[in-house]
Amino acid sequence: MTQANQIIEETRCWLKSTIIGLNFCPFAKREFTQDTIRYSISSAKDLESNLHNLAEEFQYLDKHSDTETTLLMFSHAVTDFDDFLELIEYANQLLDDLGYDSVYQLAHFHPLYCFDGVELDDASNYTNRSPYPTLHIIRELSMQRAVDSHPDTAQIPESNIKLARELGAKHLQSLLEVCKDS
Numbered sequence: 001m002t003q004a005n006q007i008i009e010e011t012r013c014w015l016k017s018t019i020i021g022l023n024f025c026p027f028a029k030r031e032f033t034q035d036t037i038r039y040s041i042s043s044a045k046d047l048e049s050n051l052h053n054l055a056e057e058f059q060y061l062d063k064h065s066d067t068e069t070t071l072l073m074f075s076h077a078v079t080d081f082d083d084f085l086e087l088i089e090y091a092n093q094l095l096d097d098l099g100y101d102s103v104y105q106l107a108h109f110h111p112l113y114c115f116d117g118v119e120l121d122d123a124s125n126y127t128n129r130s131p132y133p134t135l136h137i138i139r140e141l142s143m144q145r146a147v148d149s150h151p152d153t154a155q156i157p158e159s160n161i162k163l164a165r166e167l168g169a170k171h172l173q174s175l176l177e178v179c180k181d182s
Helices: 004-019 027-035 047-063 081-097 123-128 140-149 155-167 169-179
Strands: 035-040 071-074 103-107 132-138
Touching: 004 035, 004 047, 027 081, 047 071, 047 081, 047 132, 071 081, 081 132, 103 140, 123 140, 123 155, 123 169, 132 140, 132 169, 155 169
Parallel strands: 035 071
Antiparallel strands: 071 132, 103 132
């Protein structure tokens, strides 16, 4: 298996077992089942090249309306969480600079994700922990439709944190490890 295939398979496993399996995102199952998620890998090592790859993904989504969303995984960069936070900052600026601020939005995941003000080993961090540093490009219009159809989107983060803490960091880490071992 190539490295790219391995990254995609581990990410798909994580989506299925954690994000969908634990219902961290009630909107993910439909796109996963309908195979409308694009899995793209940036193997660049520098910030500028990674941002260029992100811009290419915006353009890809512009041209492919049948692709609902993209997961852009970084295979050789931003392994340090602080570097990833810097990438997020620049990525959001790029979104604005290219005029995509009302077209797409970004969600982010990282193997060492840690919410501000939360201890690193707190299980709640696993709601955003993934096998690889990942930017999720979401169509703004689709997100709005999903939010409008959901009874209480404001409750999703609180429910996720509660469930993550009930399951515990050890259990959630094991789900990630199973995907890395597959």
